[in-house]
Structures are given as structure tokens and as C-alpha cells.
Amino acid sequence: MTVLDSRALNRATLARQHLLTRGDTSVPEAVAHLCGLQAQEPHEPFIGLWSRLADFTPAHLDEALTGRTVVRTHLMRRTVHLVTSDDALAWRARHDTMLRQRVLGTYRRELAGIDLEEVAAAGRAVMADQRPRTMTELVQAVEDRWPGPPRRALGELLVAALIPMAQLPPRGLWHQTAGVRNLPLATWLARDVDPLPDGDGDPVGQRLLRRYLAAYGPAASADLRAWCGLAGLPAAVRAARDELVVFRDERGRELLDLPDAPRPHPDTPAPVRFLPAFDNAILGYHDRSRIIDAAHLGLSVAGHRTVLVDGRVTATWTVRSRQLHISPLRPLTAPEQEAVHAEAETLRTFLDEDIEQVRLTTET
Template identity: 80%
Template structure:
């Protein structure tokens, strides 16, 4: 069985994530290919698309959101993701058990004794008038009936787990700081969520998730797939499509799956500098992140730091404060790497257009 080392896996990931060469595709097509973008920080998807799409302009994402082609909703790992309308409708029911389980796991004591189906029915009844509501407004309509749980906990239970919701624009639009207003997903899109198949009909959504994940993240192990979406029960879906896949091993002996015709560039393929947003799924989409970040720095992927890829790997963090774009290397950079980082930083500063007057590259002691 062919063994793929971290560099080979790195180049495959960069190719699948449009980080080797910026793609010339429409925003909804890119969001669909990437299986969504992490969006808990509302402005980060713009950076995520800028570093992946040729000539990306923020208005293209704004149009996709206001035109209801893409939506902000709780989905993978119970985090807010920007996904296409079609994927939100097709995938949401498959995520129900995970979303409930994660909220209960976090607030088990506060939610003890609640009938979740009863709470869900009440939440849907409140939202039946199709009037957008903040979480506070929704909780105010429910708290007399369930006065026990803290408001925040009851609201998170309903909005993040029990009633499929969309966070409406202007939340998430370019340079908007609007608060969260929620509306049921089906109301916003004018179509019901696809139901789970009846018992005995298998798991077509699970099989689709496997294929789609591998197209954007492969080659990958089953543990990587679960880390990306947070779902259990997917080993059966992997087994169901295994005959369609090719199998490799990584340097640690893990079995990796991939689509036969997906790109796996030569390990020596040059990789350009890329500035990634916070919580980018190119890092968070794996259980084993060694293909893209060193073990000593893996914490930056969950701490909310924006990162810089140099030769395909996390080599620095970056931030904008006042009029300065500051880059903090995690290792020594060569003179050529510093030049490339500064050049891409200038492009990023022009995109952000925040009156950035200084680009500062820290030195490593």
C-alpha cells in the first residue's frame, strides 16, 4: 500500500482547498466544494475566500448571502458555518443528534429533566409567524414555561440544536457588525429540510458527506472525517463507498481514503504564501493536523489566531490592529520567504482596505 508522507498530504490538501492556485469559480460553487466555511467570526469567510478565489470581491459573498444561495447556520461541530442553501437543507437532519448531544453534553445539569421534543415544538410555534428574532426575544417567549435553565442555555439549546435556524443578513455581510437575528431555515429558503431516510434505507447523506469531504480534504482517515463534522456513525458510510475509493497509509500507519481521480500533486510542487482566517477548516478539518502544522504550534488552530502558510505549512500568525498588519513568525524565515510573506501581506492589506499603513514582520529570537 502506498505511503503518503506529510509533504505529499500537504500538497493534496492545498490543491483541494484552492490554496495552491486560486480558483476562478463563483462563490456558491466554492462554498459547496469546501463543504462550507467556518463562520463563527462573521468576517473571516471573506478572508477565507480571498485567499482561495481569483479576483474575489466581498460583494460577491454579500450577494450570495442576501440572495439566499448561502446561509449562516449551526452545523459541523455545532459551530456556525457558511454553507450553500442546498447543503444546509440536505445535511441538517443528519446533524440533529450530534447538535442535541453536544448542547446536552455542555449543559447537562442545567437542562436536566427537560423534554427536548416539547421544547423544540414550543420553539417552532414561537417562530411560526416567520418574524426574525434575537435569541433573547425567543427565550423571553419560552422562559415562563421553562424558568429553570439560564436564559443563555435555553436559547442556545433552541437555536443551536432543536430548531434549524439561519442567522439573517446583515449579520455576516462585509464590514457589518449586526447582531444575530434568527429565522427557521425552511422559512428563509422556502423549502423543507430533507428528512432522514426510513430505517432500512441506509445512509445516503452519510455517503455523500464522505465523498464531499474527501473531495475537499482527502486523502484522510475516518478519524479526520469525524473531526471535521462531529458526526458518529460514519464508519458505516465509509464502508458503503469503500469500493469507490483508493486507500493509502500515512507515515504513522493510519489508513487513508481518497477519491481515485482527486488531485494529489507531487510533494515538491511549489506552494505560495497564503494568509488564512481564524478557525480555517484547512486546519480544523482533520484530527491529525500534522500535514499542515507542527505539533508545537497546533494550538494556534483552535485559539482563534489567523495563520500564515509558508511552503504550505503554518509558519506565522497575523493580526490587524489600528493601522498595522503585524506578522509573528513561529520559526525563522529565510530572506526569500520574508519577501514572499511581505508581498502577500501587501495584497491582503489592499483587500482589507482598512487604512493599513504599516506591515510589520516580527523577528524570531
């Protein structure tokens, strides 16, 4: 069986993520291919798409959000994701159990003994007037019936688990600051969430698997679980297995992939890329060694924006005091510094935040 080393896996990931060569697809097509972008920080997806798409402008994503082809919603790992409207409706029912379990796991004591179906029915009744509400407003409308749980616990149960919700614009629009206003997905998109199909084989899970591999493969089953947060996908993997190819990584893990998906030569040059906080190119795996060193794993979950040099996380970046600060995690060669600085200058222009200077720290 073919063994793929970390560099081969890195180049495959970069190619699938449009980080080896910027793509020329539309925003909805890119969001669909990437299986969504993590978006709890509202403006970070703009940076993620800028790094991946040629000629991307913020207006393209604004138009997709206001035009309802892309939507902000709780989905993978119970985090807010930017996904296409079609995917939100097709995938939500498959995530329902996980979303409930994660909220109940966080607030197990506070929500003990509560009847979830009663709470869901009450929340849907409140939202039936099709008026967008904040989480606080929704909780205030039902809390007389459930005075025990803290507002935060009851609110997250309603908007992140029990009722499939969209977070409406202007939340998530470029250079706009807005609180979260919720509306049921079915109301916002004028279409009900797709029900789970009857029968064996988990067809929705199989589609998730194939879509994941197209954007993240080759990958192990554990990577798939880490990306979506779903534990119950073994049936989907078994059902799709005959259509997949199998590799091993250097640790002996079995890696699954689509037969015709790109797997560039490990020596393929990789350009400098600036990634936003919580980018799924890093977080979309259980084993992240293909893109980030073990010593820096904490950066990927702490909200640090990162810089890829030769395909790997090699620096962090931030904007403060009208400067774009880049802090390398290892010494950079002179050509690497030049490439990082050049990409940073294009990012400075894109961000349009009156950034006066790019500052690259040379000490590590």
C-alpha cells in the same frame, strides 16, 4: 499499499482547498466545494475566500448571503458555518442528533429532565409568525413554561439544536456589525429541511464522505469525524469503500480518497497564503500534522490567524494600530520574507481598513 508522507498530504490538501492555485469558481461553488467555511467570527470567511479565489471581492459573498444561496447556520461540530443553502437543507437532519448531544453535553445539569420535543414545538410555534428574533427574544417567549434553565442554556438548545435556524443578514456582511437574528431555515429558504431517507447504508453520510474527501482527502475516518462532529458514519464508510482508494500515512493510519482527486507531487511549489481564524484547512482533521506542527496546535483552536509558508503554518498575523503585524513561528529566509511581505501587501489592500504598514517581525 502506497504510503503518503506529510508533504504529499500537505500538497493534496492545498490543491483541494484552492490554496495551491486560486480557483476561478463562483462563491456558491467554492463554498459548496469546501463543504462550508467556519464562520463564528462573521468576517473571517471573506479572508478565507480571498485566499482561495481569483478576483474575489466582498460583494460576491454579500450577494450570496442576501440572495440566500449561501447561509449562516449551526452545523459541523455545532459551530456556525457558512454553507450553501442546498447543503444546509440536505445535511441538517443528519446532524440533528449530534447538535442535541453537544448542547446537552455542555448544559447537562441545567437541562436535566427537560422534554426536548415540547421545547422544540414551543419554539417553532413562536417562530411561526416568520418574524426574525434574537436568541434572547425567543427565550423570553417560552421561558414562562421552563423557568428553571438559564437563558443561555435554553437559548442554545433552541437555536443551535432543536430548530434549524439561519442567521440573517446583515450579520456576516462585509464591514458591517450586526447581532444575530434567527429565522428557521425552512422559512428563510422557502423549503423544508430534507428528511433522512429510510433504509440502510446512510446515503446522506456517504455523500458527506465523498464531499469531504473531495475537499480534504486523503483522510482517515477519524479526520472525517473531527471535521463534521458525527460519530455514526461507519456504515457510510463501509458502503462507499469499494469506490475509494486506500493509502497509508507514515504512522500507518489508513487514508481514504476519491480515485481521481488531485494528489500533486510533494515537490510542487506552494505559495504564501494568509488564512483566517478557525480555517477548516487546519481544523478539518483529527491529525493536523500535514499542515501545522504539534508545537503550534494551540494556535488553530485559539482563533489566531495564520500564514502558510511552503504549505505549512509558519506565522500568525493580526491587524492593530493600523498595521498588519506578522509574527513568524520560525526564522524566515530572505526569499520567504519577501514572499510573505508581497502577499501581505495584497491582503492589506483587500481588507480596506486604512492599514498603513505591513510589519514583519524578524525575531522568533
